[in-house]
Amino acid sequence: MxxxxxxxxxxxxxxxxxxxxxxxxxxxxxxxxxxxxxxxxxxxxxxxxxxxxxxxxxxxxxxxxxRWEKYSVNFPSYTRTLDLGYxxxxxxxxxxxxxxxxxxxxxxxxxxxxxxxxxxxxxxxxxxxxxxxxxxxGPQKQNKSLGYQKFVGFDVTLKSPTPQIPMIMDNCCLQSDGFRFFYTLPWSEKTMLIENTYYSTNPKLSLEKERQLLYEYVQQKGWEIQKINRQESGVLPIIARYxxxxxxxxxxxxxxxxxxxxxxxxxxxxxxxxxxxxxxxxxxxxxxxxxxxxxxNKRNKSFFFLLNRLLFKAPPQQRYRILEKFYKLPPDTISRFYRGEIMKRDIARIFSGRPPMSISKAMKCFFEHMIIKPFMKGAS
Known part of the structure; x- marks a missing residue:
């Protein structure tokens, strides 16, 4: 035994x-x-x-x-570096x-x-x-998915040194097939993970197309790849409930x-x-x-399942605005968000202002999910 x-x-x-x-x-x-x-x-x-x-x-x-002591995010309207470890x-x-x-x-x-x-x-x-x-x-049967997080990445050696701060979300790119961004992690002066990530409503992943977009991003940044050490890709379901x-x-x-x-x-x-x-x-x-x-765990995650609904209900070209607004929030709010321990005041900050969709669609997400009481319970 x-x-x-x-x-x-x-x-x-x-x-x-x-x-x-x-x-x-x-x-x-x-x-x-x-x-x-x-x-x-x-x-x-x-x-x-x-x-x-x-x-x-x-x-x-x-x-x-x-381990890095700070990271950056980049959106059409601003760039921000946060003193939060990664x-x-x-x-x-x-x-x-x-x-x-x-x-x-x-x-x-x-x-x-x-x-x-x-x-x-x-x-x-x-x-x-x-x-x-x-x-x-892993699950024997798949939960219903609202959409998918898809990614293709190159672990590369570059010919010249690169910035040594991770860019965990570079949204200054064409928003095709949903909310899209690039993600870079500098392992050393000349080695880096460069990843093309996007949130889409379908699970299909075109490796050839996404790799080409990676090459274009590298060229746009003025980097030259000396060697591709490793490649990674995946499709992760974004689900509607626990x-x-x-x-x-x-x-x-x-x-x-x-x-x-x-x-x-x-x-x-x-x-x-x-x-x-x-x-x-x-x-x-x-x-x-x-x-x-x-x-x-269920109680802590309820808010995020609602946020997933809002993200995929928004028009594809406007989905980035949810994250663009989010990264303007105070560092402690951002930290609690990633930790999965959201508070009432954080929810108010995230939802304040005009959403990237009509009010009627936003309210429909609330009533579809029926989780307003659970995710507010116990928060402060």
Whole structure:
């Protein structure tokens, strides 16, 4: 009998396994994944420094590849640099470093047939038992999507040095197929991630077209690419409501371990891992802990699901105005937004003024979602 079995060895389950082993090394855990190797070369996880408490950042700092003390945003009407920290993690480095901590608990190249409250069933009806089974394999059925966050990125070496401040949103570009911006992270003087990101109502991603737009952006900036070191791309659903819980214990996407509007997943996954490990170490009731955590997470995210509706109800050419206005707000409001801990006064600031759509459409979003009371409850 295991203490924990983790179905899937993605970001969330790996973080949980790591924190549980740190909190209580004698814990008996098993992490099962169908991949043949414990690695990934295609992701960059980023987060704002304010997304995590200071003590949490100290714990995860060895896995952070780059940390900047400020970042910039750029819109047609202004450019702003914010003194808010920003961090990024390369997935291949993350898995390589994590392997030394979780390798004794890994079972790779194994297909999971089914998962229940305390049992994981493998092929040939072989069953494994645990006090707690966390399913982090992704949703079995997709929630209805309002739209999609799509991205194509190049990790490049440039011929000349570049600015050393991240540009997390450069909106000074043609707004085709929805709200669009470019995103740049300088790893060193001459290495950088350049990403073309946009919010669209359809899931189709034309790699050739988006790569061409990346080349045009690089040319516009006066940069010259010496070498493309890595490419990444993806399509993330922007959903209308909190994911339905298919299992008693879920993790990752199906448990809502992401920011509904921005798609940032690392901070939520890591906060959950830290809190679960602490509860386990203190012999708390894990079922009660999990139920309370899910309810709190749902409540904190309700506002953002409403904001998603507003974003996609606005005319495509005007969607950028929501973010253009947002980044003029005080730094503490911006920080709470990304942390997912929005307050009443923040909501008032975000919604004040004229929206980029008719009032009737804006009100329709409120009534469609029916979440005004939940997202206001407990805020101050």
């Amino acid at each position: 295991y203490d924990f079995i983790f179905a899937g060895a993605g970001l969330a389950n790996t973080l949980i396994a790591y924190e549980i082993k740190k909190a209580r090394p004698q814990s008996k855990i098993l992490m099962i994944d169908q991949r043949k190797e414990f690695k990934s070369n295609s992701h960059t996880w980023s987060f704002h420094l304010g997304d995590l408490p200071a003590e949490s950042f100290e714990s995860i700092a060895p896995f952070v590849d780059c 961090c990024s993690i390369h997935s291949h480095n993350f898995y390589e470093k994590m392997l030394t901590h979780v390798k004794d608990s890994l079972q790779l190249d194994t297909r999971i047939v089914s998962v229940s409250k305390n049992t994981v069933t493998l092929q040939n009806d072989y069953k494994l038992q645990a006090k707690y089974v966390f399913d982090g394999r 994911p339905s819980q298919e299992n008693l214990f879920a993790s990752g996407w199906k448990a809502g371990f992401f920011h509904p509007t921005t798609g940032y997943s690392f901070p939520v996954a890591y906060k959950f891992a830290r809190e679960l490990a602490a509860a386990w170490n203190n012999d708390e009731n894990i079922e009660k802990f999990y139920a309370n955590w899910v309810q709190k």
